[in-house]
Amino acid sequence: MAILVDDVQLAVVGLGYWGPNLVRCAVEVEGARVKAVCDRSTTALAKLARRYPSVGGTQDLARLLEDPDIDGILLATPVSTHYELGKRCLEAGKHVMIEKPLASTVEECKELIDLAEERGLVLMPGHTxxxxxxxxxxxxxxxxxxxxxxxxxxxxxxxxxxxxxxxxxxxxxxxxxxxxxxxxxxxxxxxxxxxxxxxxxxxxxxxxxxxxxxxxxxxxxxxxxxxxxxxxxxxxxxxxxxxxxxxxxxxxxxxxxxxxxxxxxxxxxxxxxxxxxxxxxxxxxxxxxxxxxxxxxxxxxxxxxxxxxxxxxxxxxxxxxxxxxxxxxxxxxxxxxxxxxxxxxxxxxxxxxxxxxxxxxxxxxx
Ligand SMILES: NC(=O)c1ccc[n+]([C@@H]2O[C@H](COP(=O)([O-])OP(=O)(O)OC[C@H]3O[C@@H](n4cnc5c(N)ncnc54)[C@H](O)[C@@H]3O)[C@@H](O)[C@H]2O)c1
Known part of the structure; x- marks a missing residue:
């Protein structure tokens, strides 16, 4: 499939129970392309690579954050990581969709919201x-x-x-x-x-x-x-x-x-x-x-x-x-x-x- 220059380039982080569903849906969205996925587990990465061979995989989130082509990140990691990983994505200038709930506390949510507003980035909780x-x-x-x-x-x-x-x-x-x-x-x-x-x-x-x-x-x-x-x-x-x-x-x-x-x-x-x-x-x-x-x-x-x-x-x-x-x-x-x-x-x-x-x-x- 041809990649259009205007396509929004996405990456999915967390390939446990829920993340692969996000990948499956994201590859179908018109105007978007899943460029990469990330998980600490090599088994999870290998499983996904078999299904989507053209999608790059890494164990290190920093690699995705450094990639200037990636516009948005879909986070499907455990709840306790939402704030820290979401913050890193926003600080790197990436739009981010965080699986529910947005973060663990009201204070953490407010910090993420302020950060997204300051940088003009989309911050979206995944309330399916x-x-x-x-x-x-x-x-x-x-x-x-x-x-x-x-x-x-x-x-x-x-x-x-x-x-x-x-x-x-x-x-x-x-x-x-x-x-x-x-x-x-x-x-x-x-x-x-x-x-x-x-x-x-x-x-x-x-x-x-x-x-x-x-x-x-x-x-x-x-x-x-x-x-x-x-x-x-x-x-x-x-x-x-x-x-x-x-x-x-x-x-x-x-x-x-x-x-x-x-x-x-x-x-x-x-x-x-x-x-x-x-x-x-x-x-x-x-x-x-x-x-x-x-x-x-x-x-x-x-x-x-x-x-x-x-x-x-x-x-x-x-x-x-x-x-x-x-x-x-x-x-x-x-x-x-x-x-x-x-x-x-x-x-x-x-x-x-x-x-x-x-x-x-x-x-x-x-
Ligand atoms: N919208 C829905 O209906 C729905 C349904 C199920 C789960 N969820 C949400 O999805 C999220 C994930 O849930 P799950 O059940 O898939 O969890 P899970 O434990 O099955 O998977 C989490 C994955 O994240 C990976 N991970 C953890 N820290 C990481 C890091 N720093 N970098 C890279 N990878 C990392 C783990 O290796 C694991 O593979 C949760 O927020 C949960 O609430 C949403």
């Missing part, structure tokens, strides 16, 4: 679900107000998954739900969580997270690497309609014209409910691969100097929610406010108990 056709369809439903006032939502992301070496199930799986919920509903006011380390001591592998959004919508998220079957299911209940999004189903989005309404009381003190049980609609969805769309968006952002849909501000909010969840876990499931003005001095719950038995969160000092 924002490119998933069912997720985009639900965003449309919410934008047009089809579900009405949103009352609450529930989400399950569980399976017998791989225990990650460097993170808990919160950092591994919550970025998916947090990024989707931020995209759909904006930033929640508070988060509270309960969890346990069932298998590996100190590594939380099951967590239940509650979130309260402005306007009163409540969302419950259940995450676990321990479950008999794989479940990826989100339900949203609105005043007009209800919606089920099931990623593993052949009908990924179903909209239910169902609900309950309180009638005007006929006599004093007598309440009556009217139930509606109408049609179920399954919207048609595009059969696009989200990861390819994500890499396309990264390349488009480099070429056109625009923000990708999965942008660094959203990536920062995801990490803010992770930190709030971890703080709540540390403090007996107390609710923790997520307002960005509290960064660095997030409300620390005290040990007193409310009447309902919940620890009380001290309002932050103004």
């Amino acid at each position: 679900f924002l490119y998933s056709p069912p997720v985009v369809k639900v965003k449309e439903l919410l934008s047009t107000g089809e579900l009405g006032e949103l009352y609450f939502g529930t989400s399950s992301r569980v399976n017998l998954g791989i225990h990650q070496g460097d993170v808990s199930v919160v950092k591994d799986l919550a970025p998916h739900d947090f990024s989707i919920l931020l995209y759909w509903l904006g930033r929640p006011d508070f988060v509270r969580a309960i969890g346990r380390a069932a298998i590996v001591p100190e590594t939380i592998d099951v967590v239940f997270i509650d979130m309260g959004f402005p306007g009163g919508c409540l969302v419950h998220v259940e995450l676990s690497w321990l479950a008999p079957t794989k479940l990826r299911r989100t339900v949203l209940v609105g005043s007009e309609k209800m919606m089920v999004y099931e990623d593993t189903s052949s009908e990924q989005v179903r909209i239910f014209d169902r609900g309950a309404e309180l009638m005007e009381p006929q006599t004093f003190g007598e309440f009556q409910l009217s139930y509606r049980s109408g049609d179920i609609l399954t919207p048609r969805l595009d059969a696009e691969e989200p990861l390819r769309l994500e890499v396309e968006d990264f390349v488009g952002a480099i070429v056109n100097g625009v923000q990708p849909r999965s942008n660094a501000t959203l990536g920062l909010d995801v990490v803010r929610l992770i930190e709030a969840t971890e703080l709540s876990l540390e403090y007996n499931s107390a609710p923790v406010f997520v307002d960005p003005s509290l960064d660095g001095r997030r409300a620390v719950p005290d040990r007193r108990r409310s009447a309902a038995g919940m620890p009380i969160v001290q309002p932050p000092a103004a």
